[in-house]
Amino acid sequence: MxxxxxxxxxxxxxxxxxxxxxxVARAAKAATDPGTxxxxxxxxxxxxxxxxxxxxxxxxxxxVAFSVPDTLEIQNRHHWIDANIETFERAxxxxxxxxxxxxxxxxxxxxxxxxxxxxxIARHVLGQYDPLxxxxxxxxxxxxFVHPNVVHAADxxxxxxxxxxxxxAFHEVTHAAEFGAAPWLPExxxxxxxxxxxxxxxxxxxRESFGELNLAxxxxxxxxxxxxxxxxxxxxxxxxxxxDARRSGGDPISRVIRRLLGFQLKRQQYExxxxxxxxxxxxxxxxxxxxxxxxxxxxxxxxxxxxxxxxLDRVPLA
Numbered sequence: 198m199x200x201x202x203x204x205x206x207x208x209x210x211x212x213x214x215x216x217x218x219x220x221v222a223r224a225a226k227a228a229t230d231p232g233t234x235x236x237x238x239x240x241x242x243x244x245x246x247x248x249x250x251x252x253x254x255x256x257x258x259x260x261v262a263f264s265v266p267d268t269l270e271i272q273n274r275h276h277w278i279d280a281n282i283e284t285f286e287r288a289x290x291x292x293x294x295x296x297x298x299x300x301x302x303x304x305x306x307x308x309x310x311x312x313x314x315x316x317x318i319a320r321h322v323l324g325q326y327d328p329l330x331x332x333x334x335x336x337x338x339x340x341x342f343v344h345p346n347v348v349h350a351a352d353x354x355x356x357x358x359x360x361x362x363x364x365x366a367f368h369e370v371t372h373a374a375e376f377g378a379a380p381w382l383p384e385x386x387x388x389x390x391x392x393x394x395x396x397x398x399x400x401x402x403x404r405e406s407f408g409e410l411n412l413a414x415x416x417x418x419x420x421x422x423x424x425x426x427x428x429x430x431x432x433x434x435x436x437x438x439x440x441d442a443r444r445s446g447g448d449p450i451s452r453v454i455r456r457l458l459g460f461q462l463k464r465q466q467y468e469x470x471x472x473x474x475x476x477x478x479x480x481x482x483x484x485x486x487x488x489x490x491x492x493x494x495x496x497x498x499x500x501x502x503x504x505x506x507x508x509l510d511r512v513p514l515a
Contacts, residue, residue, distance in 0.1 A: 216307045218286050222278065224312035229319050231275040232345020243359065244271055244342055247366035254428040255367070255374050260484045263377025265370060266326075266338040274319040277343050280327065281318075285311060288390055323347050324365045326372035328383045338376070340369060354439040364436050367429050371421040379490035386413060408499070411466070416489055416496050419470015427483060469502050476505035481514065488512060 252265050272280065289311075323346050327339040342365070351361040376382050392406040426433055477486045489495045489512075501508035 216286075216289060216311055218282060220308050221285075221312045221315065222282050224308065225278050225282075225315040225319065226275050228312070228316040229274050229278070231273040232343075232349075234271065234273050234344055236271065236344065241271060244362065244366065245269060247363045248340065248370055250363075250430070251367040251370035251428065252373075254430060255370055255424060258428040258483060259374060259424055259487055261374050261378045261487050261490075263374045265373050266340045268337050268339040270339065270341045271344050272341050273345055274343060277319050277322060277325070277341060278315050280339065280341060281325075282315065284327075285315065290391075319343070321346065323350060324369040326369045326376070328372075328376050328386075338373070340373065342366070342369075350440075354436075356436060356439060360431055361436060363431070364425070364429060364433055367425040368421055371424045371428070372417065374424065375417055375420060375490060378487060381493055382413075382417075382490070385493050386410065389413070412499065412502070413496055415466040415470040415502065416473075417470070418466040419472070419474050420486065420489065422467055422471040423474045423478065423486070424483065473497055473502050473505050473508075477509065480509055485514065488514075 248265055248269060252263075256262065270276065270280070322343050324343065325339075325341045327341060342362075347362055347365060348358065351358040354361070389406045389410040393410060426437070474486050477489075481488075489497070495512050497505075497508050501511070
């Protein structure tokens, strides 16, 4: 596959909708080296063992009861694109009925933008807990590890691969813990995302829905950052320091793309959320911090993220 094939997929985008999703898949894959999955049976088993140990430790440390998805996939980058393209399509569903102005121009541009986003993320994502946002039915949530990226990141950061892989597993399993403790969370996030995109189709700036979505994701990422470190059974200071540098580093073009795709916002969610939960846990312990998942009303507001004492005053002890 080549960039020429990727460009051809975009240029030949067809259909009646603003985005040609089959062309998105072809273009994203053509622009992305899939990476290798030449794992031995022992290496495959190591991923599963990391997940099992993470589940046990996180349950013990947090006091939160949850299950881990039966679906545990060790993927290459193309597998990750396939696993996520339906989520992207569901997210953009409100745009499907929008009239396409100058379709011969706008459809390829839209297709190229989405394909480029998917390709960039596929080259950087390490692991993913997939709660299947916006999905219909009772499909099983998924847990994915993009093995070529985990290998590359460990090598680039100059850290032990097995320890780094295990730490990433702990992070993703903390997300499973959050969604397990908060059965309302997938619908909450899905509704805000659909509302925001729906408002965009009406040419409105979706400040409220995007604001609520950002606050919820700040809680999700911040709690995961705190909990994974509390539950991890090895040294992690160097991993945390080097991964933080990776999140903000890269060449100038990569930094621009990260900003355009919201990676800077993601980093702020990690940092602000962790600081909030550190303050709450210092007063009430991890079990007290987990109360945030009991009810959507307990999610912190913007003011409470800046001043956790306000949240402590508002939200009762269990």
